[in-house]
Amino acid sequence: MYRVIVFIYFSLISATSYSWWEKEHQIVAVIAEENLSLEAKQQVNKLLKGRKLSDIANWADTIKSQSKWSHSKRWHYMNVEQGETVSDYEVLVGGDILWALEYFYGQLNDQDKPLDQRREALMFFVHLVGDIHQPLHVGKASDAGDNRESVKWKDDSRLLNLHKVWDGLLTRSSLSPQQYAKKINYSSFKERAIWGQASFEDWAQESLELHKNVYKFGVKNKGKKIIKLDDTYQTQNRPIAEKRILQAGIRMAHYLNSAFQ
Numbered sequence: 722m723y724r725v726i727v728f729i730y731f732s733l734i735s736a737t738s739y740s741w742w743e744k745e746h747q748i749v750a751v752i753a754e755e756n757l758s759l760e761a762k763q764q765v766n767k768l769l770k771g772r773k774l775s776d777i778a779n780w781a782d783t784i785k786s787q788s789k790w791s792h793s794k795r796w797h798y799m800n801v802e803q804g805e806t807v808s809d810y811e812v813l814v815g816g817d818i819l820w821a822l823e824y825f826y827g828q829l830n831d832q833d834k835p836l837d838q839r840r841e842a843l844m845f846f847v848h849l850v851g852d853i854h855q856p857l858h859v860g861k862a863s864d865a866g867d868n869r870e871s872v873k874w875k876d877d878s879r880l881l882n883l884h885k886v887w888d889g890l891l892t893r894s895s896l897s898p899q900q901y902a903k904k905i906n907y908s909s910f911k912e913r914a915i916w917g918q919a920s921f922e923d924w925a926q927e928s929l930e931l932h933k934n935v936y937k938f939g940v941k942n943k944g945k946k947i948i949k950l951d952d953t954y955q956t957q958n959r960p961i962a963e964k965r966i967l968q969a970g971i972r973m974a975h976y977l978n979s980a981f982q
């Protein structure tokens with residue numbers, strides 16, 4: 722059984738290496754920036770040499786194709802077996818998003834680490850906080866984060882995959898990341914307090930639980946191999962994707978504020 726799981730796991734690495742599209746990561750980072758404490762802002766500014774969180778939010782995706790970083794692809798997601806919850810899941814040391822978040826947040830907090838190392842840790846952390854909030858980055862092991870080409874999106878004639886729909890088609894708009902952030906950056910004090918308390922595992926479990934919405938295709942698609950997603954799917958799910966972006970931004974700020982006190 723163990724060998725089978727290992728085989729499936731490694732065979733899925735290339736298939737599941739997508740992430741939220743550039744813009745979604747930038748929106749998360751803009752929201753985080755708006756919620757940083759003064760101290761955290763200064764420290765981030767120092768670490769990033771004047772760049773903003775939104776400038777580096779996609780760095781971790783841009784390096785994945787380089788051979789020296791090919792091992793980092795698996796840090797962008799995790800695959801949970803059918804019927805498992807995140808608490809049943811065994812973290813793959815060196816090999817999944819939960820491990821990577823803990824690892825890089827630890828490096829970021831370690832004042833004894835050289836600045837370059839902490840800068841790199843910050844750049845990974847900022848990206849991965851976004852990724853783990855995309856429900857299909859906590860995928861079912863059986864479907865490889867749903868990267869199969871089995872979906873038609875509204876009036877687009879191409880065959881796409883569900884992962885792409887959640888990566889950016891749901892939230893596609895002509896707004897800039899700053900404008901989009903402004904549009905969705907509303908949360909109550911109570912919401913922010915609750916969101917801030919959640920652990921990395923909680924974030925993953927929330928993504929997993931959202932699969933009930935992600936895979937709700939409506940009666941017309943019942944038993945169909947090619948799933949047609951229409952305006953109804955978008956109307957139902959865009960608010961969910963936007964809430965995940967907002968939560969990711971608020972939580973990123975919360976963690977950075979406590980790292981840089």
Ligand SMILES: [Zn+2]
Nearest residue numbers: 740782797852
């Ligand atoms: Zn990613």
